[in-house]
Structure formats: structure tokens, C-alpha cells
Amino acid sequence: MCLSIPSKVVSVDREKNSAVVDTMGVKREAGLDLMEEGSVNIDDYVLIHIGFVMNKIDEEDALESLKVYHEILAKMDEEERSRVVLEDDNCENRGAP
Amino acid sequence: MSELKLKDLYDGFRDPATIRMLAAQIGEEAKALHEPLRIMEVCGGHTHTIMKYGLPQLLPDNIDFIHGPGCPVCIMPKERIDHAIALARMEDTILVTLGDMIRVPGSQSSLAAERAAGRDIRPLYTPMDALKIAKENPDKRVVFFAIGFETTTPMTAALLHAVVTQKVDNLYFHINHVLVPPAIDAIMSDGQAKINAFIGPSHVSVITGAKIYAPLPQKYGTPVVVCGFEPVDVMQGILMAVRQQKEGRAELEIEYSRSVTMEGNVKAQQLIDMYLQPRSHFRWRGIGDIPDSALELRDEFAYLDAEKVFAEVLPTEPIDDHKLCICGTILKGLAKPMECKVFGTACTPNSPLGSCMVSSEGACNAYYRYAGVLG
Ligand code: SF4
Ligand code: SF4
Numbered sequence: 001m002c003l004s005i006p007s008k009v010v011s012v013d014r015e016k017n018s019a020v021v022d023t024m025g026v027k028r029e030a031g032l033d034l035m036e037e038g039s040v041n042i043d044d045y046v047l048i049h050i051g052f053v054m055n056k057i058d059e060e061d062a063l064e065s066l067k068v069y070h071e072i073l074a075k076m077d078e079e080e081r082s083r084v085v086l087e088d089d090n091c092e093n094r095g096a097p
Numbered sequence: 098m099s100e101l102k103l104k105d106l107y108d109g110f111r112d113p114a115t116i117r118m119l120a121a122q123i124g125e126e127a128k129a130l131h132e133p134l135r136i137m138e139v140c141g142g143h144t145h146t147i148m149k150y151g152l153p154q155l156l157p158d159n160i161d162f163i164h165g166p167g168c169p170v171c172i173m174p175k176e177r178i179d180h181a182i183a184l185a186r187m188e189d190t191i192l193v194t195l196g197d198m199i200r201v202p203g204s205q206s207s208l209a210a211e212r213a214a215g216r217d218i219r220p221l222y223t224p225m226d227a228l229k230i231a232k233e234n235p236d237k238r239v240v241f242f243a244i245g246f247e248t249t250t251p252m253t254a255a256l257l258h259a260v261v262t263q264k265v266d267n268l269y270f271h272i273n274h275v276l277v278p279p280a281i282d283a284i285m286s287d288g289q290a291k292i293n294a295f296i297g298p299s300h301v302s303v304i305t306g307a308k309i310y311a312p313l314p315q316k317y318g319t320p321v322v323v324c325g326f327e328p329v330d331v332m333q334g335i336l337m338a339v340r341q342q343k344e345g346r347a348e349l350e351i352e353y354s355r356s357v358t359m360e361g362n363v364k365a366q367q368l369i370d371m372y373l374q375p376r377s378h379f380r381w382r383g384i385g386d387i388p389d390s391a392l393e394l395r396d397e398f399a400y401l402d403a404e405k406v407f408a409e410v411l412p413t414e415p416i417d418d419h420k421l422c423i424c425g426t427i428l429k430g431l432a433k434p435m436e437c438k439v440f441g442t443a444c445t446p447n448s449p450l451g452s453c454m455v456s457s458e459g460a461c462n463a464y465y466r467y468a469g470v471l472g
Contacts, residue, residue, distance in 0.1 A: 034255060051252070
């Protein structure tokens with residue numbers, strides 16, 4: 001399902017035009033190709049789709065949904081958590097409008 | 098269910114009390130409907146939620162669901178999968194694509210079978226990995242079999258941008274990006290479809306904006322509600338559609354405003370426009386040929402277009418689904434999956450005869466899996 005767990009921007013590499021984001025403790029790189037230059041900064045909350053930042057979201061909304069996911073993921077170990085997080089991002093059907 | 102998935106865990110967070118309360122409210126307000134409300138859910142994600150939680154059973158008889166085209170994997174006609182296979186069979190070629198596409202059968206084979214037979218076929222986590230693979234294999238050609246609805250298209254455009262600006266010369270594109278509004282038009286246009294309301298998915302309108310649904314209310318006099326994926330969201334969306342119908346309104350409304358805007362991501366839309374143009378027509382598995390319903394590479398990038406560069410190896414015959422398959426009729430709301438003669442017998446998720454059985458978001462597949470829930 002399109003749960004779209006919010007990710008927090010940890011660092012931005014302007015040269016590579018990419019960011020490292022933290023999705024519930026899982027760190028990964030995401031392209032900034034779809035975002036206006038300079039619009040994504042450290043500590044912003046974003047949604048990721050197949051390796052790209054697709055938009056920014058409101059901090060308040062992000063924290064609220066993260067609370068729910070945290071409760072779920074607290075019950076999992078490290079490896080399982082990272083599998084589940086990556087799987088959520090990678091729903092092949094998310095191309096639906 | 099053996100494997101733990103986030104979506105299963107999330108089930109604990111749907112609230113049965115809220116769902117029941119909404120159901121009661123809908124039941125009450127639906128009494129005032131002048132005609133039955135037949136709602137098409139455009140996205141397979143909604144089909145999934147609706148079937149999984151047995152929402153049809155909670156709703157009054159005068160509200161019915163019609164399941165939409167499903168997902169980008171379901172609507173891929175067999176001849177396009179045959180293209181991918183033909184490309185993968187070329188000498189010194191690596192075929193790369195996203196996820197599920199690998200399992201889906203074409204007319205003779207599937208990418209999975211081809212991979213087992215030794216072809217170099219790789220699933221990608223992100224399209225950008227195709228660039229890495231191309232750079233690491235300068236003596237091979239890499240073909241990216243690009244799939245997806247509107248939201249996945251900009252990622253392909255971003256890859257195209259990288260290939261063009263970095264002058265990578267061994268990466269080609271086979272573009273299968275399709276557009277949903279023309280498919281809805283095709284379903285509605287012959288006037289037979291019994292659909293009088295739509296619900297559209299929320300998060301995923303992040304790229305296109307809700308505006309892609311804007312023409313529907315005027316054109317067909319139908320309410321459109323963009324809503325989230327949890328059962329509570331879907332029920333809320335249905336209530337909004339009921340109210341519109343009752344009050345004689347046909348409008349575009351957003352149930353779930355978080356991160357959905359009318360405009361969407363303009364930069365992403367511009368990037369698409371730079372590299373891709375409307376394709377004069379595309380055959381949708383289960384629906385048929387639809388004008389302007391897909392994208393292709395712009396003429397100036399024809400040198401990257403696998404369909405042009407490798408035209409001689411690609412089959413050109415359209416291949417239809419089994420003639421007993423009634424997916425097209427199901428999509429119009431004129432039949433339910435159980436009415437298909439081969440449903441659950443000759444046609445199952447493991448050996449689908451038609452598009453609606455292919456992925457978990459297809460209508461027949463969802464009915465098959467949740468048949469117990471439906472009783
Ligand atoms: S893509 Fe479709 S099926 Fe996948 S999560 Fe999003 S809405 Fe659901
Ligand atoms: S059950 Fe199979 S053959 Fe029948 S309509 Fe569905 S997909 Fe087509």
C-alpha cells in the first residue's frame with residue numbers, strides 16, 4: 001500500500017544533486033532531480049518514490065504519521081525494519097495517478 | 098500470510114468503530130439517492146483496500162464498486178512484454194526494469210523464464226541504477242523497459258536527462274508510460290459504462306496534482322473524490338460522493354489534503370515534457386486501443402528509443418487476451434468477475450488468462466483472493 005513513510009533529510013549533496021534521507025532509521029540516497037534547486041534542505045520532511053524525492057511535506061503531518069509507523073516498527077528487529085521500509089518505498093504500482 | 102509486511106501490520110491501525118460509524122452514516126444518507134451510486138475506484142490500491150476489508154458488505158445495496166484498470170503491470174499488453182523479451186535476447190544486452198514486470202507472462206515466455214535461461218535481466222530499485230549499470234558495462238547495451246502511470250514517469254525523465262547531459266551512449270529506453278485520464282474516457286465514452294462517481298488515489302497525485310481529474314465532473318456529470326488508502330479514508334470518500342450525488346453536485350473534492358495539491362510537482366511535469374510526447378495510441382490490455390493514452394520519446398531523442406533503434410527484432414502483431422476474457426466488460430461495470438466462465442478455473446493468479454487477474458490490484462485477482470470475505 002501507499003503508506004509513504006515520511007523521510008527526514010540528513011544531508012544534501014548539491015554537486016550530485018542528491019540527498020541522504022533517514023526513513024525510520026534506514027538511511028539511503030535519493031535524487032533531487034524532481035525538486036526545484038535549493039528547495040530541499042537538511043531537516044525537511046519528504047516523500048520518496050523509487051529513489052527520488054517527489055515532494056516535501058509539512059513537519060506536523062510528517063510527525064503525526066511517523067508516530068504511527070514507529071509504534072509498528074518498534075516491534076521489529078533491524079533487518080526486518082529495513083526490508084519493510086524499502087518495500088514500502090518500492091511498490092511497483094505507485095505509478096498510479 | 099508467512100512474510101511480515103508493513104501493510105499487514107498497519108491493519109491494526111484501522112479503526113473498526115470509525116468504519117462502522119461511517120458505514121451507518123453512508124447507509125442513512127444513501128436513502129436519499131435518486132439512483133444507485135456506482136463508484137469506480139481508479140487505482141488498484143483502492144481495489145485492494147475495498148476487497149480486503151469487505152467494504153461492499155458494509156454498504157447499502159444502492160452503492161456498488163466498479164474496479165478500475167488496476168496497475169501499470171496489469172495493463173501491459175502481451176506484445177509489449179514480448180518486446181522486452183526480444184530485447185533481452187539480443188547479443189550483449191542487459192535488460193533492466195522495475196519489480197513485478199519480471200513475472201508477467203508474454204505470449205510465449207516471461208522475463209523470469211528468460212533470466213533463468215541465462216539472459217541478463219535485472220530488476221531495479223530505482224531507474225538511476227540503470228545509469229550505473231550502463232557505465233559499468235561500456236561494451237554492452239543496456240535497455241530500460243520503463244513502466245508506470247503518471248507518477249513514475251518523471252523518474253524516467255530524470256534518467257533521460259542524465260543520459261542526455263552526460264552523453265551516455267549505451268543506454269536505450271523502451272517507454273511504456275501510460276496516462277490514466279484517456280483510459281477513463283475510453284471506458285466512459287461509449288455511454289454503456291454504468292459509472293456515476295469516481296474515487297482517485299491521494300498520495301500518488303503528488304506529481305500530477307488532483308487537477309488531472311478536473312475535467313471528469315463536467316464531462317460526465319460525476320463526482321470525483323481524491324482520497325487516501327486506509328479503509329477509513331475510502332469510506333469518508335464514499336460519503337463525500339454520496340453527498341454530492343444527493344445534492345445534485347458533480348465536483349472534484351479532496352478527502353485527504355495532506356500533500357495533495359491541485360498543481361502537483363511542476364518541475365517534474367516540465368521534465369517529462371522535455372523528453373516525452375503523447376503517443377498517438379497505445380493498446381491497454383483488457384481495454385483495447387486508446388488514442389493519446391501513453392507517452393513516447395520526443396523525435397529528437399529517437400536515437401535513444403529502443404522501439405526505433407531495434408525495430409527489426411520487435412514483433413508487431415497485437416496479441417489479445419483469451420477470447421473468453423471479459424475484463425473490458427468488468428471495467429465498465431457491466432459484469433462482475435464471477436460472471437466470467439473461466440474465473441477461478443482456467444484463469445487464476447498463477448496462470449492468468451486476462452489482465453484483471455495479473456497483479457494483486459486487478460479486479461479478478463482481488464475477487465479471487467478475497468472470495469471468502471465476499472461469501
Ligand atoms: S501504488 Fe497503487 S497499489 Fe501501490 S501503494 Fe500506491 S496506490 Fe497502492
Ligand atoms: S477471470 Fe480471467 S479471463 Fe475472466 S475476466 Fe477475469 S481476467 Fe479475464
